[in-house]
Amino acid sequence: MTSMNGFKTKRKLNTDHLKARCQTDWIPFETTDDLKGDFHDMIGQERAEKAMAFGLGVKQAGYNLFVVGPTGTGRVTYTIQTVRRLAKERPVPSDWCYVYNFDDPDRPFLIPFPSGKGHVFRRDMETLLLDIEREIRTAFSTDEFEAEKRKRIDSFKSQVENAWRKIDSFANEKGIYVEKSPDGINTYPMSEGKALTNEAFMNLPEDKKDELLRADDQVEEQIQDTIQHIQKLEEDLRKSLHTFMQSTVSYAIEGLFRPLRESYKDRQRVLQYLDSYFDDVVDHFSLFFPENDQQEQLVTQLGGPKEKQFLRYTVNVFVNHRDRTSAPVVYETNPTFDNLFGRIEYQGQLGNMTTDFTKIKPGALHLANGGYLILQANELFQHPHAWSALKRVLQARKIQFEHPHENKGMFPSSGMKPQPVPLDIKIIIIGSYMIYDLLSQVDEDFDKLFNVKVEFDTHMDRSEDNALKMFHFIKYFCKEEGLLPFHKKAAARIVDYSSRMVSEQLKLTTRFQEITQILIEANYYASEELQDAVMDEHVVKAFYEKEKRVSHIPERYREMIHSGRIMIETEGFRTGQINGLAVLGSRDAVFGIPSKITAQTFAGKQGIVNIEREASLSGQFHEKGMLILTGFLSGLFAKNRPIPLSASITFEQSYALIDGDSASSTELYVLLSSLSGCPINQGIAVTGSVNQWGEIQPIGGVNEKIEGFFRICQQRGLNGQQGVIIPKQNVEQLMLHDDVIEAVNGQRFSVWAIEHIAEGLEILTDQPSGYDPLNPASPFPEGTIFARAERRFDEMYEETNSENESL
Structure with missing residues (x-):
C-alpha cells in the first residue's frame, strides 16, 4: 500500500505538465516579414483536401459534394478558392438563347451557342x-x-x-x-x-x-x-x-x-x-x-x-458567357426558389398580367451550368420548395421552369412552358453536421445525389511543420489586413493560444477565424504603443482582454461566492462535504465554478438517494453516474453480506438541471468521507468520472474547471494547501493560464492527476485509503479510510438485523 504522502507528492503535476509552450529557438525568423516561402490556403485539413479533389474530379452524376464542419475552419473560403482554381482548367460552357416558337408560341425555343456567340x-x-x-x-x-x-x-x-x-x-x-x-x-x-x-x-x-x-x-x-x-x-x-x-x-x-x-x-x-x-x-x-x-x-x-x-423576331440571350474565360463558379448566398431556378416576369396590362419569352430570366443553376454552384445549407433550407426542386433538377439533369405557387392560384399562370435547359453542373453545399446527419436519415435521395462528404476538422497535430504553416498564415493575414509583423515570440504565443482553443497540448486549432481576432487585437495594442512589430506581451494582453470582455457572468458568480451568498469553503476540513467542479457556458464564454456537494449516510435499506433526481433536476447521464457508485460500493464492501446503506447526496444551492457524470468521483469521495468519518480538505476541488472498479475517467472542460476554482482561491488568498484533482488522462488537455502556472511554480496552488479513487481519497483527507492496487481483494489495514467505511457498514448491518429480529 502506498502511503498517503506518497500519492500527494507522486500525483502532483509540475509546471511542465500544465501547458505546452512553443519554443522560439527553432523559429527561422525574427518577425513574420522575414519568413520565406508561400502561404498554403488550407492547413491541417488533409482529409478534406483529398475528399474535395475526389468529388470535384468525378464527372459522373450523383457525385455532388456536401462540405461539413464548424464555422471558422475556413471551409467556405477554401471551397470557393479550390473550385475557382479548378474551374480555370475547364472550358467555358455554352451560351443559351430563347427564341420565339412560330409553331407553338407558348413553348419558346431553346438554342445553344458556343461561349460568347x-x-x-x-x-x-x-x-x-x-x-x-x-x-x-x-x-x-x-x-x-x-x-x-x-x-x-x-x-x-x-x-x-x-x-x-x-x-x-x-x-x-x-x-x-x-x-x-x-x-x-x-x-x-x-x-x-x-x-x-x-x-x-x-x-x-x-x-x-x-x-x-x-x-x-x-x-x-x-x-x-x-x-x-x-x-x-x-x-x-x-x-x-x-x-x-x-x-x-x-x-x-x-x-x-x-x-x-x-x-x-x-x-x-x-x-x-x-x-x-x-x-x-x-x-x-x-x-x-x-x-x-x-x-x-x-x-x-x-x-x-x-x-x-x-x-417575336428578337432573341433572348438567356445565359451569356461572352466575358468569361473559364467554367463559371456561382456562390449563391440567397438561394430563393427564383434565384436558383430562374423566373418568368410578368407585366400589368389593362388589369391583366402578361408575359412573353423575352421575360424569361435565368437563375443560379442556369448561370453555373457547365461549372459549379456553391450553396449554404442553412440558407437553402430556409426557403420552401427549394430543396425538393433542386433534387428534381439533379435527377432529371435538366432545368424546367416552374413556380411553386402557380397551381394554387397565388401567382398568375401564363401557360408558357419554355424548353428545359440541359444540366451539367457540380453542386457543393456547405453545412453543419446536424443538417448532414438529418438529411442522411430522413431523405432517401440525399445519398444518391451527394455521394461525397468533405469533412473539415477542428484539430490538427501540433508539429513544427503545422506551426510553420501557421506562421505563414500570420504573415499572409497581416499583409492582407495591413497589420504589423509579428515577432517570433508573439507568433509562438499564437501557437500556444491555438492549443488552448482546442484544450489539447498536442493539437492546434483549425478555426483560423478565431486566430485572426487575436491577431487584430494584438496588433491594436502594439500600434497604441507605436511599436514596429507585435510582441509576445501584446498577444498575452489580447488574450486576457478578450476574456475580460466576456467575463461578466463568471465575475458575478465569484462575487456571490466571495460574499457568501453561494456557500463555498476553500479552507479547513469537513466530513461529508466536498467541492465539485462544473463548467457553465454563456453566449460567448465558457467558465468553471465550484459547487458544494454534501452527503449524509445512515442505517437503512433505501440505498443512495439522489436529491436532484427526487426534485426532477437530474439528467440521465448523472443518474448513470449515481448507479455506478452503488456498483463500486457493492463490489468493494459487499463481499460477505449486503450493504445496509441509506444515503442522500445533493448539490447545494443548485436549482438547475444537473447532467453528466463528471462529478461521479466527487460524489463517491463525499460518500466515503461520510461513511468513514474522515474529513475532506475544503481547499481541494475535484472533477472526474469513475467506473465500477474505482478507476478515474477523463472529463471535459478541465482548463476552465481548474481556473474557475483557482480564481476563487486567489480572490480569498492562496495558502499553498489548495488545488484541484483531475483524471490523469486529462493531463494532455492542460493549457492553463500563466498566473495559474506561476502559482503552481511558487507552491501556492497544486494540480494532481490520479488514476484511482483511492489516490484521490488520500490527497483529500491526508489519510491512507487502505486500498492495495496489486491485491484489491486483500483486507483493509486497520485505521485506513476503507477499513473505517467497512466497519461502518458492519455496524449498520448489525443494527438493521437487530431491528428485523425485534420485529
Whole structure:
C-alpha cells in the first residue's frame, strides 16, 4: 500500500505538465516579414483536401459534394478558392438563347451557342430585322411593284365594269332601268326609253304591268348573280395581291437569309429557326407594310401594337458567357426558389398580367451550368420548395421552369412552358453536421445525389511543420489586413493560444477565424504603443482582454461566492462535504465554478438517494453516474453480506438541471468521507468520472474547471494547501493560464492527476485509503479510510438485523 504522502507528492503535476509552450529557438525568423516561402490556403485539413479533389474530379452524376464542419475552419473560403482554381482548367460552357416558337408560341425555343456567340446571334437577328423592314418597304415602293399591282387592280375593275354593262344591256332588253347609287341598286320599269313613275305604271294595262314585273324579277336575279360574281372577283384580287406581295417579300428578303444560313450551317436548330422566321415574315409581311390601314389590320389580327409584335423576331440571350474565360463558379448566398431556378416576369396590362419569352430570366443553376454552384445549407433550407426542386433538377439533369405557387392560384399562370435547359453542373453545399446527419436519415435521395462528404476538422497535430504553416498564415493575414509583423515570440504565443482553443497540448486549432481576432487585437495594442512589430506581451494582453470582455457572468458568480451568498469553503476540513467542479457556458464564454456537494449516510435499506433526481433536476447521464457508485460500493464492501446503506447526496444551492457524470468521483469521495468519518480538505476541488472498479475517467472542460476554482482561491488568498484533482488522462488537455502556472511554480496552488479513487481519497483527507492496487481483494489495514467505511457498514448491518429480529 502506498502511503498517503506518497500519492500527494507522486500525483502532483509540475509546471511542465500544465501547458505546452512553443519554443522560439527553432523559429527561422525574427518577425513574420522575414519568413520565406508561400502561404498554403488550407492547413491541417488533409482529409478534406483529398475528399474535395475526389468529388470535384468525378464527372459522373450523383457525385455532388456536401462540405461539413464548424464555422471558422475556413471551409467556405477554401471551397470557393479550390473550385475557382479548378474551374480555370475547364472550358467555358455554352451560351443559351430563347427564341420565339412560330409553331407553338407558348413553348419558346431553346438554342445553344458556343461561349460568347449568343450575343452575336442576337445582333445578327437585330440587323436582319432592320434589313427586312428596309427591303420590304423598298420592294413595295418600286415602280415595277406599283405597275403590277395597278395592272391587277385595273383588270379587276375592267371585269367589274363589263359585268355591269351586261346587266345594263339585259335590263334594257327587258324594259327595266337599273340605277346604281351609294345607297344601293334600284330597278324601275321603262316606257319609250324612260323610267316610269308609280302613277304611270299603275295606269298601264294589267297584262303590261305583269310583263314588266316578271322582267324586273329576272333583272333582280341577274343583279344578284353579278354581285356574287364581283365578290368572287374581289376575293380573287385579294388573294392575288396577297400572293403577289408574299412572292415580292420572299424574293426581296431571300438574299438576307442566305449568308446567315451559311454562317450557321453547322447548327441545325438555328437553320430550323431561320426557316420558321422566314416563313413568318412572308406570312405577316403587313407588319412591315408602310400603309397605315394595313398595319391597323395586322394589329387586329395579332393582338397588339407593332412594337410588341416585333418581339417575336428578337432573341433572348438567356445565359451569356461572352466575358468569361473559364467554367463559371456561382456562390449563391440567397438561394430563393427564383434565384436558383430562374423566373418568368410578368407585366400589368389593362388589369391583366402578361408575359412573353423575352421575360424569361435565368437563375443560379442556369448561370453555373457547365461549372459549379456553391450553396449554404442553412440558407437553402430556409426557403420552401427549394430543396425538393433542386433534387428534381439533379435527377432529371435538366432545368424546367416552374413556380411553386402557380397551381394554387397565388401567382398568375401564363401557360408558357419554355424548353428545359440541359444540366451539367457540380453542386457543393456547405453545412453543419446536424443538417448532414438529418438529411442522411430522413431523405432517401440525399445519398444518391451527394455521394461525397468533405469533412473539415477542428484539430490538427501540433508539429513544427503545422506551426510553420501557421506562421505563414500570420504573415499572409497581416499583409492582407495591413497589420504589423509579428515577432517570433508573439507568433509562438499564437501557437500556444491555438492549443488552448482546442484544450489539447498536442493539437492546434483549425478555426483560423478565431486566430485572426487575436491577431487584430494584438496588433491594436502594439500600434497604441507605436511599436514596429507585435510582441509576445501584446498577444498575452489580447488574450486576457478578450476574456475580460466576456467575463461578466463568471465575475458575478465569484462575487456571490466571495460574499457568501453561494456557500463555498476553500479552507479547513469537513466530513461529508466536498467541492465539485462544473463548467457553465454563456453566449460567448465558457467558465468553471465550484459547487458544494454534501452527503449524509445512515442505517437503512433505501440505498443512495439522489436529491436532484427526487426534485426532477437530474439528467440521465448523472443518474448513470449515481448507479455506478452503488456498483463500486457493492463490489468493494459487499463481499460477505449486503450493504445496509441509506444515503442522500445533493448539490447545494443548485436549482438547475444537473447532467453528466463528471462529478461521479466527487460524489463517491463525499460518500466515503461520510461513511468513514474522515474529513475532506475544503481547499481541494475535484472533477472526474469513475467506473465500477474505482478507476478515474477523463472529463471535459478541465482548463476552465481548474481556473474557475483557482480564481476563487486567489480572490480569498492562496495558502499553498489548495488545488484541484483531475483524471490523469486529462493531463494532455492542460493549457492553463500563466498566473495559474506561476502559482503552481511558487507552491501556492497544486494540480494532481490520479488514476484511482483511492489516490484521490488520500490527497483529500491526508489519510491512507487502505486500498492495495496489486491485491484489491486483500483486507483493509486497520485505521485506513476503507477499513473505517467497512466497519461502518458492519455496524449498520448489525443494527438493521437487530431491528428485523425485534420485529
